[in-house]
Amino acid sequence: MFLSSHESGVDAKKRVSIPASFRRALAGEDSVFVWPSLDKNCLEGGGDRLVARFQNAIMRLKPMDQRREALSYAIFGRGRSYKFDDGGRIVMDAELLDFAGITDKALFVGLGDRFQIWAPQDHQPRLSELQNLARDSMDLLDPFDDEPEALHPR
Amino acid sequence: MFLSSHESGVDAKKRVSIPASFRRALAGEDSVFVWPSLDKNCLEGGGDRLVARFQNAIMRLKPMDQRREALSYAIFGRGRSYKFDDGGRIVMDAELLDFAGITDKALFVGLGDRFQIWAPQDHQPRLSELQNLARDSMDLLDPFDDEPEALHPR
DNA sequence: CTTAATTTCCCATGCTATCCCGAAAATGCG
């Protein structure tokens, strides 16, 4: 599970360290899949599991459904799978970096099943709005059918 | 899996380099199958697996079903299987190149289980529409019945 | 049958990405 946020440097060869905790979340996989976000100017990333989910969802659409090609292109046509080097870095494409406006710093934001990669200056203005929306959405966090916790566990 | 997009040159002998990552996606196969798209003016390509899928789907149709002959012709009758040379190139037919309007540049677009080959100038105008449709179809990618990820894998 | 044109195969080369090693920085631990 991708947790917390980490800022990583981008060197002259466009190499970026994937935060160690994110690599651990990938549980043994030696690569990570990265694609441009469909609705924000950041990148998104995840592991094999997430890619398989996308693949399944897309395959469920009929071949002539225009949304099938659109999603295939947006995710697979523009995304890339990166293998880590021995230091846990990937070498990113100029196209993806440009899409997100990333130059020398990349901000990794964990979102549970996936993560985002932002140019730090683009993410910072979003913070207060996100926080307000989260506060107003608190009630969505309550369980509906979970059984109450025991007073004294075990 | 065919990922990302690559532009490749077409030389005077009609030789085209298949992107190395696509060749890797073909996992040891020494050839690739290419056919004209059924609904767009581009070519499509894939490996043995995809051809077998088409073959199975077509075989399920009754021999007298006119659609069987139509699909057989459109895919197998007009398509071609190309073997790579030692540099990973194929020599394309004038008919297929003409169909897609390809002259000196060919744009390879990965779509997961297959790829497209476009004349770059024909693909470029499609981008914004594809991207908008993908954004509006995002919700199709959501899992319906996937179990949550473990906090600490392993 | 001879010659010309085309196609196939093979090698050469500049370029880029990948791998490998190690230093610096950060983190955790006693």
Next chain:
DNA sequence: CGCATTTTCGGGATAGCATGGGAAATTAAG
């Protein structure tokens, strides 16, 4: 606070890739 481990980051060596050209083999034309 100091040491050990993990993580990040820089640079050089190496291998792989895209592409061009030429010789051999095949096909077509005269």
